[in-house]
Amino acid sequence: LFNFVNNIRKARGIGLPYTLSPIHELERWAYVTDPILRWYYRGYLLQGNGWPRWARFMIKDWHYEDKGRAHREYGLLFLVVSPAGLVCYVADSHAALYIGTKRRLFVKPPDKMKMLEPFGPNIGSTDGDLWKIHSRIASPSFDEYTQKLVWTETQRHTSMLISLWSGNNNFKFEKGVYTLTMDVMGSVSFGQQADQNNEKKTRLPQGHKLSLLGALRGVIMHLPHILLVPKALLRYSWKDVYTAYIELDQYMDELLVQGMNELSKSLSGTRSKENLLKAILRSSKENEEKGSRAIGTKVSLTNEEIKGNLFIFLLAGYDTTANTIIYACIILALYPDIQSKVLDEITEFYKGEGTGDILSKSSSEYLAMFPYLLAFMHEILRVFPVIIPIARQTVSAQELTTRSERFGDERVTLPGGMDVVINNTAIHFSETYWPSPDILDPRRWLVRDSQVFDPSKPLTKEQEVEIQKGIFSTQGNAKGTFMAFGEGPRACLGRNFAKVEFVAFFSRLLQNNRLEIGEDMNPGEIERNLRLLSGGSPVTLIPPHSVDVKLVPQHV
Numbered sequence: 001l002f003n004f005v006n007n008i009r010k011a012r013g014i015g016l017p018y019t020l021s022p023i024h025e026l027e028r029w030a031y032v033t034d035p036i037l038r039w040y041y042r043g044y045l046l047q048g049n050g051w052p053r054w055a056r057f058m059i060k061d062w063h064y065e066d067k068g069r070a071h072r073e074y075g076l077l078f079l080v081v082s083p084a085g086l087v088c089y090v091a092d093s094h095a096a097l098y099i100g101t102k103r104r105l106f107v108k109p110p111d112k113m114k115m116l117e118p119f120g121p122n123i124g125s126t127d128g129d130l131w132k133i134h135s136r137i138a139s140p141s142f143d144e145y146t147q148k149l150v151w152t153e154t155q156r157h158t159s160m161l162i163s164l165w166s167g168n169n170n171f172k173f174e175k176g177v178y179t180l181t182m183d184v185m186g187s188v189s190f191g192q193q194a195d196q197n198n199e200k201k202t203r204l205p206q207g208h209k210l211s212l213l214g215a216l217r218g219v220i221m222h223l224p225h226i227l228l229v230p231k232a233l234l235r236y237s238w239k240d241v242y243t244a245y246i247e248l249d250q251y252m253d254e255l256l257v258q259g260m261n262e263l264s265k266s267l268s269g270t271r272s273k274e275n276l277l278k279a280i281l282r283s284s285k286e287n288e289e290k291g292s293r294a295i296g297t298k299v300s301l302t303n304e305e306i307k308g309n310l311f312i313f314l315l316a317g318y319d320t321t322a323n324t325i326i327y328a329c330i331i332l333a334l335y336p337d338i339q340s341k342v343l344d345e346i347t348e349f350y351k352g353e354g355t356g357d358i359l360s361k362s363s364s365e366y367l368a369m370f371p372y373l374l375a376f377m378h379e380i381l382r383v384f385p386v387i388i389p390i391a392r393q394t395v396s397a398q399e400l401t402t403r404s405e406r407f408g409d410e411r412v413t414l415p416g417g418m419d420v421v422i423n424n425t426a427i428h429f430s431e432t433y434w435p436s437p438d439i440l441d442p443r444r445w446l447v448r449d450s451q452v453f454d455p456s457k458p459l460t461k462e463q464e465v466e467i468q469k470g471i472f473s474t475q476g477n478a479k480g481t482f483m484a485f486g487e488g489p490r491a492c493l494g495r496n497f498a499k500v501e502f503v504a505f506f507s508r509l510l511q512n513n514r515l516e517i518g519e520d521m522n523p524g525e526i527e528r529n530l531r532l533l534s535g536g537s538p539v540t541l542i543p544p545h546s547v548d549v550k551l552v553p554q555h556v
């Protein structure tokens with residue numbers, strides 16, 4: 001009670017609107033309230049009003065279901081006060097951009113970051129100067145060679161998926177997509193090629209109980225255990241998960257030794273055949289050689305840190321891309337108009353350049369051949385922002401400015417050590433930034449100014465011309481209004497990876513096929529469930545339950 005009163009006093013001092021809650025979503029007790037309230041109120045969500053007002057702040061990532069309601073009630077910035085502390089929620093694009101850009105003033109919450117280090121510190125878990133080293137070494141690995149590998153591996157795995165999916169009425173396509181993105185991550189990270197049909201025939205290397213892919217899958221399928229359960233407990237309670245964890249660690253050690261040997265033979269050798277592990281090793285070594293004169297400063301990554309980075313790529317890049325693709329498949333099957341535009345673009349692509357020439361082009365050149373498909377991907381991520389919480393903590397007292405037409409510029413000072421959450425769903429569903437935000441329409445991304453494009457109204461002449469030209473442009477939306485990949489220096493390192501994977505996937509899947517909803521399913525109900533009942537995963541937004549999507553030949 002004493003803490004509660006004290007925190008209310010602090011909130012009053014800050015001067016922002018505030019509301020009270022016995023527990024807030026970022027504190028430890030929310031691990032208890034979250035599953036209970038989610039279970040009890042799941043049916044309530046179908047009313048379309050988000051979570052009940054009294055309970056919402058105790059539910060982790062309540063913002064997705066809330067769709068900006070709390071901000072319409074309390075303001076673009078407001079505080080939730082509980083006995084454990086204060087959290088500031090932000091739905092103003094200007095303030096969100098500022099928070100994203102000032103990485104030294106708004107850091108990732110340090111107490112949560114340790115959890116992301118089961119294999120070692122990494123670019124996602126560190127801050128300050130240490131993050132700079134991780135970024136300098138890890139970022140160059142996401143270059144054109146990696147994008148080409150992503151393209152070829154995604155197309156190869158998609159061909160395998162097509163053979164399993166087409167004509168098979170019982171195929172659970174979501175499972176196929178999760179396996180696909182996991183295997184693409186495995187190939188791109190470690191050069192390990194998997195075949196969904198054939199993997200059992202592969203012989204195990206000496207000294208291993210699992211294949212590299214088996215270990216990888218074991219770790220990825222049980223990420224919550226790996227991230228939350230202490231290793232000593234894991235060892236005795238979830239033996240299979242522990243084995244996968246130990247095996248992956250051992251594989252990475254072996255691959256690092258092998259990569260190091262290859263690298264010392266040919267530092268100037270070809271880059272084109274490398275996977276992410278070798279690319280990051282090379283980058284670390286090159287950085288060490290360039291920076292060796294700066295004695296006393298850290299210039300390269302340890303093996304632990306390289307393993308940590310490979311793990312964060314798997315963590316950040318596996319189910320984010322899978323869920324984006326799953327949402328996109330369902331929406332394409334539900335919206336025949338959008339699907340037919342996507343199909344036209346893909347047909348055009350195979351008539352002209354075709355996939356054979358892709359590898360001689362840069363990723364920006366070949367992505368430019370798919371403006372509508374990219375616009376569609378961005379619209380999917382606006383409506384279903386698969387990573388919901390973008391959380392930061394103020395290092396010291398920080399001034400924030402909000403900018404609104406109604407109230408002009410307003411300034412507020414947040415104290416040091418305060419939790420700040422950018423509410424990306426509220427930003428994506430704001431009428432100011434995205435007119436008629438509930439309407440899913442990729443054309444928003446093909447006009448010069450998305451803030452004046454209202455899909456519920458007839459197009460202006462200018463907008464018609466812009467859409468006809470078919471140039472995908474993220475310039476159309478003002479900075480800070482689309483937060484699916486974050487903003488600023490800590491924005492998603494794998495966003496181009498994700499775009500290449502998405503385009504490679506659909507350009508192959510829909511080359512000769514199209515998607516349809518199963519006959520027994522009710523399209524209205526599917527979309528309602530998709531919009532109202534998604535969520536509930538510890539890391540990403542996931543579609544609610546299995547939807548029957550069929551892959552059928554285009555010309556039948």
Ligand code: HEM
Pocket residue numbers: 123124125312313314316317318320321324381385386387389390391483484485486487489490491492493494495497498
């Ligand atoms: C559609 C797919 C994806 C989405 C929506 C997405 C979204 C995001 C978001 C919102 C952040 C920022 C989080 C924050 O600021 O707290 C982030 C960071 C990150 N993402 Fe992604 N991501 C995707 C795919 C990928 C892929 C494929 C990879 C790697 C292969 C990747 C690697 C990373 C890394 C390493 C970071 C941390 C960057 C840092 O902290 O400096 N992501 N991602």
